[in-house]
Amino acid sequence: MSRALDIQHGNEFLASALAAAARGWRVFPLKPGTKKPSIAAWEQQATVDPARIRQWWAAVPDRNIGVACGPSGLLVLDLDPADGPVPRRWAAQGIAHGRDMIALLARRAHQPDPTDTLIVVTPRGGEHRYFLRPEGLWRRSTVGDRGRGIGWRVDTRGPGSLVVAPGSVGSANGHAVTYTIVRDGPIAPLPDWLAAMLTRQSPRRRVTMPADIRPVPSRRIRAYVNAAITAESRAVANAEEGHRHLTLYAAAAALGELVGSGWVAPSLVTYHLTEAGRRHVGVGDFDWNELTGTIRDGIEAGRRNRRVLRDRPRG
Numbered sequence: 001m002s003r004a005l006d007i008q009h010g011n012e013f014l015a016s017a018l019a020a021a022a023r024g025w026r027v028f029p030l031k032p033g034t035k036k037p038s039i040a041a042w043e044q045q046a047t048v049d050p051a052r053i054r055q056w057w058a059a060v061p062d063r064n065i066g067v068a069c070g071p072s073g074l075l076v077l078d079l080d081p082a083d084g085p086v087p088r089r090w091a092a093q094g095i096a097h098g099r100d101m102i103a104l105l106a107r108r109a110h111q112p113d114p115t116d117t118l119i120v121v122t123p124r125g126g127e128h129r130y131f132l133r134p135e136g137l138w139r140r141s142t143v144g145d146r147g148r149g150i151g152w153r154v155d156t157r158g159p160g161s162l163v164v165a166p167g168s169v170g171s172a173n174g175h176a177v178t179y180t181i182v183r184d185g186p187i188a189p190l191p192d193w194l195a196a197m198l199t200r201q202s203p204r205r206r207v208t209m210p211a212d213i214r215p216v217p218s219r220r221i222r223a224y225v226n227a228a229i230t231a232e233s234r235a236v237a238n239a240e241e242g243h244r245h246l247t248l249y250a251a252a253a254a255l256g257e258l259v260g261s262g263w264v265a266p267s268l269v270t271y272h273l274t275e276a277g278r279r280h281v282g283v284g285d286f287d288w289n290e291l292t293g294t295i296r297d298g299i300e301a302g303r304r305n306r307r308v309l310r311d312r313p314r315g
Helices: 003-008 012-022 050-059 098-108 192-199 218-237 244-260 266-280 288-303
Strands: 027-030 064-068 074-079 119-121 127-132 154-157 162-164 169-172 175-178 180-183
Touching: 012 027, 012 050, 012 064, 027 050, 074 098, 074 162, 098 127, 098 154, 218 244, 218 266, 244 266, 244 288, 266 288
Parallel strands: none
Antiparallel strands: 027 064, 064 162, 074 127, 074 154, 119 127, 119 180, 169 175
């Protein structure tokens, strides 16, 4: 059946899945209206086989479409609008969206804004910019400017990550909105300057205590550390498939900042995050090596950015 006939028979999601596969993207089903995979081992099962795709969407016709970035050879920039007030340093430069940030990064690199590729607008006003991933670039993903991230409200999706394909449906302000291609055409190779940002090592920085910050009482530190470990461990334990690596890395990096401050031993952080993450081992392609390696990398990234608490004013 042709794509036109699929649409004529009301199978818009199937038609979109087949169209994505025709581009060479390996697709798989997501739960209706969500970004959550509806099958196990989605990265391994993702396919371009029309027969398999038809079988999936015949079972549940309104499932969204996921694209497995790794086997599809893609690196996708996920550019989002602000989620709350824009940080002052960015607002002062007229930046209010991830696309503003990527344009700024391009200017700093003396390069054009990377818009000459396929672009999809997401339901809440974000953008997915699709690029061909360079050979040898196996960085899974980055989140904003955390850890080894490249910029505020700029996420990247690579091996081990998924992106929601055009034709899928999300919600915005209580209304169903479709992921829509706004610039079609060939997918461009990832610009060299962006590839360099994704492969660079985080620089080691000497951190000095600002003069206006006084020592923090040890009791307050203990309470702060315990609350942070509890919150980050809970986030890891509750992470959904497709977001486990990013959630674990972000948690390890956040607690790594406390390690860098000398407030908690790295072994204690490793213990709590390992206990929180062990439930995910064996689910899909998540294994012990990924669990332990991600914790280690996150702690190392975080400890270079030592956290500081301001003492509360007295009286």
